[in-house]
Amino acid sequence: MRILKPRWTIEHGIDDHVLEKIEKIGRTCYKSEDRITQDSAAKFVKMLSDRGHFSVLEHHNITVRFQCDRGVSHELVRHRIGSYSQESTRYCDYSKKKFGKEVSFIDIRPFVHDVAYEEWLEACGESEKRYFGMLDARASPQFARGALPNSVKTEIVTTYNISQWRYVFTKRTTDAAHPQMCEVMRPLLVAFRRLMPVLFDDIGVVDPVYKVCPECQCKHFTPATCRTCDWVWGKQPLSDWIALENERSDQKRLAMKSS
Ligand SMILES: Cc1cc2nc3c(=O)[nH]c(=O)nc-3n(C[C@H](O)[C@H](O)[C@H](O)COP(=O)(O)OP(=O)(O)OC[C@H]3O[C@@H](n4cnc5c(N)ncnc54)[C@H](O)[C@@H]3O)c2cc1C
Secondary structure (H helix, E strand, O other), X not given: OEEEOOEEEEEEOOOOOHHHHHHHHHHHHHOOHHHOOOOOHHHHHHHHHHOOOHHHHHHOEEEEEEEEEHHHHHHHOOOOOXXXXXXXXXXXXXXXXXXXXXXXXXXXXXOOOHHHHHHHHHHHHHHHHHHHHHHHOOOOHHHHHHHOOOOEEEEEEEEEEHHHHHHHHHHHOOOOOOHHHHHHHHHHHHHHHHHOHHHHOOOOOOOOOOOOOOOOOOOXXXXXXXXXXXXXXXXXXXXXXXXXXXXXXXXXHHHHHHO
């Protein structure tokens, strides 16, 4: 079994011309295309957003690939104004070589510690054993998946228009949202804000998700004492931290296999 960190990649839809594109479309309403200048886009788009003229933001789509657990993906697909393509537990057979002949799970360690975490690890291991047991007994993956829990890793490619991204961030980054949802959505919102501040600065929550740093166990995340703390304070790209965590998980797995 493999324990992975959640992650995301912006696949499509962010380039230097997003604001210009929205400005050009939006100015149709006022027939003010003649007022387009080299730096007019940000101000115009902010005006649209401040006035709640969100339909203009629907002209542009952004696509993100998430690696998360199936609990989180199930919450994502409740958002109806979007398109999804998801790894299928009907068609994927995790006993195959391309999946490493093992089932992958998304780590809950940052939120659950000690005995509860050990229980979770055991439950994942047991579910993997039963899943392979069912395949050995000639059940197809689409039935063997019944033995797998919500923590199973999935990949889901999600496309929303900008207006819908704003809506989803508003719902899925607050303290009312599931912490594992916030774990992916808050850093994604940080990235969106860095790339398109005019469109995303005024919505959602980007506070640290972890109460205690999962790496160095500090409670305040400052001064930054490890790479996780560094990420939480926005100084280091999340992707670096995730790559490091996944590398560690691989090393642990290999060590366990060889012992
Ligand atoms: C913190 C949290 C807790 C939740 N808990 C639960 C739970 O316990 N159980 C549960 O079942 N769900 C739960 N949900 C899911 C929630 O009920 C919604 O299904 C989900 O958030 C999708 O949002 P939405 O329906 O507002 O809009 P989306 O599907 O994202 O669509 C965006 C907006 O488009 C409009 N729209 C879309 N489709 C229609 C339509 N057919 N008719 C009219 N207008 C439409 C609406 O204005 C809508 O708000 C929870 C969500 C959150 C954020």
